[in-house]
Amino acid sequence: MTRHFAFALLLLAAVLPRPTKAQDMARALDALPQNSVVRLRGPELRPRRIQGRIGEVVGDTVFVRSGSRMIAVPIAGITRAEVAAGRNRVRGMLKGAGIGAGVGGVIGAALITAQCDNCDRSQHAQFGALGLGLGAICFAVPGGLVGLVIGTRDWEPVRHDGYRVGLAPAPDGRMGIGISLVIP
Known part of the structure; x- marks a missing residue:
């Protein structure tokens, strides 16, 4: 009996129409709260990366507020969508220290x-390396502190929910077939 039920469940899963990627993306973007910060990417988008606050999803278009303008983005052109999930202070500190070290190294060198006006080539290179090192050290610390205060934004991918079929453990330890449906 259970084999017939499992076969019928698999047959049902195979026959059910699978939503298109655009439908999945529209459903996922519509589930996000209004004014969530999103980053949308796609080869057909101009510019290729759009970042802003999500407005509403109407049909096959999502409206994103970027600065003072509202951008209508076709959902079919979106290949990747991410939502802001907070700030990462450590990554910001490392990024700020790296930028500070680069700028400080160039200025120091x-x-x-x-x-060094009356120096030969080897002394010129030695003094340049000394300036590079000292400038990098002197500017990395303030750059790291600024990065620590500002931080960088963490991004999580927007999940597409559709139906899924897979193996599921039963309470008695056996394996079964599970199906997960999203009902709009």
Whole structure:
């Protein structure tokens, strides 16, 4: 009896029409709360990455507020959607320290090599390396502190919910077939 039921369940899953990716994306974007910060990507989008606050989903279009303008984005052109999930202070600190070290290294190398008027090539290179190191160290600390305060945004992918068929453990330890349906 259970084999017939499992076969019927698999047959039902195979016969049910699978929603298209655009329908899945529309359902997932519509489930997000209004004014959530989203980042939408796709090769057909101009620009290829749109970031802003989500408005409403109407038919096959999602409206996103980016700055002071409202952008109508066709859902069929979206290949990846992400929603902001908070701030990451450690990643911000590392990014800020890296930017500070790069800027400080260039400034330090330029300032110290400018002071070396009567130097030969090897001394010029040594002073440049010294300036690079000192500038990188001096600017990495304030850059890291600024990055720690500001942080970077964490992004989570927007989940597409459709029906899924798979193996599910039964309470008695046996395996069964499970189906998960989304009813609009």
